[in-house]
Amino acid sequence: MAVQAQNASQKIGILGGTFDPPHLGHIKLATHFSKLLHLDQLLLIPSGEPWQKGVDITPANIRLQLTQAAGLDLAQAFIHSKINTAITVDRIEIERSGPSYAIDTAKALRAHWGMDASLIWLMGADAFNQLPTWNSWKHLLNYVNLAVASRPNHPMGTEIQPELTEFLNQHLCIDPETLENSRFGRIYIDDSLAVDLSSTHLRNQLNRADRSLITPEHIPARTLERITTLGLYKQSS
Numbered sequence: 001m002a003v004q005a006q007n008a009s010q011k012i013g014i015l016g017g018t019f020d021p022p023h024l025g026h027i028k029l030a031t032h033f034s035k036l037l038h039l040d041q042l043l044l045i046p047s048g049e050p051w052q053k054g055v056d057i058t059p060a061n062i063r064l065q066l067t068q069a070a071g072l073d074l075a076q077a078f079i080h081s082k083i084n085t086a087i088t089v090d091r092i093e094i095e096r097s098g099p100s101y102a103i104d105t106a107k108a109l110r111a112h113w114g115m116d117a118s119l120i121w122l123m124g125a126d127a128f129n130q131l132p133t134w135n136s137w138k139h140l141l142n143y144v145n146l147a148v149a150s151r152p153n154h155p156m157g158t159e160i161q162p163e164l165t166e167f168l169n170q171h172l173c174i175d176p177e178t179l180e181n182s183r184f185g186r187i188y189i190d191d192s193l194a195v196d197l198s199s200t201h202l203r204n205q206l207n208r209a210d211r212s213l214i215t216p217e218h219i220p221a222r223t224l225e226r227i228t229t230l231g232l233y234k235q236s237s
């Protein structure tokens, strides 16, 4: 059984992503876990060099602007849902050179927030299924917990490798209270989200003639406005 640290004081959620662009899947993931886990802070962390995403990624400084707009959209969603979590867009991965490894971010955030904070890395089932491809992935839980949300077309269990199943069995907790009171070392799986949206699909739609079909139901209002102002994801670009 993994070492667990109990009685955390501050609860810090971490949502890392390429955010190319941010969408309602990110907003709902963040809203759901901020409420469920009573997060004090949510850090939105745009990836500097998302080394697994290929070459056609929008420059980091533009994705940062989109993430900042999404942070404002999220703040509005929090007011609407009466969630008291503070939101910060953290440039930690953009300011660090080289590939964006979660382990480096987790270590730096632990040093920043101290040993008493509960650090909770939020992710979708697709990211969790890919965890064994991340740099030093087994060490990640020495610094943070994981909260994993279900995602359509990414079933957990069937895609998952034996090594990850064993890791999950060692660290799984079945209730969110255990997670929020642990400083690191636990994994909570939540199967209540079903948002069938992805950045790739939305980029493709924005790139085609059906651009007008994208509404704030897909990409939140301020983020969509920023995409339009910057002229992103157009056929010609």
Ligand SMILES: Nc1ncnc2c1ncn2[C@@H]1O[C@H](COP(=O)(O)OP(=O)(O)OP(=O)(O)O)[C@@H](O)[C@H]1O
Binding pocket: 016, 017, 018, 019, 020, 024, 025, 026, 029, 122, 123, 124, 125, 126, 127, 128, 149, 150, 151, 152, 193, 195, 196, 197, 198, 199, 200, 201
């Ligand atoms: N619809 C969704 N439901 C649940 N989690 C999601 C959803 N979309 C993204 N996430 C999670 O948000 C984090 C950041 O995602 P990312 O910025 O890579 O967007 P994406 O839509 O997954 O991109 P891509 O189209 O390249 O797969 C990841 O942990 C991912 O699993």
Ligand SMILES: O=C(O)c1ccc[n+]([C@@H]2O[C@H](COP(=O)([O-])O)[C@@H](O)[C@H]2O)c1
Binding pocket: 015, 016, 017, 018, 019, 045, 047, 050, 052, 053, 093, 100, 101, 102, 103, 127, 133, 134, 135
């Ligand atoms: O640490 C790694 O090797 C690693 C590999 C892929 C993704 N990640 C992290 O996962 C988060 C989401 O990444 P992505 O690629 O799904 O947008 C982001 O914070 C990345 O830093 C991390």
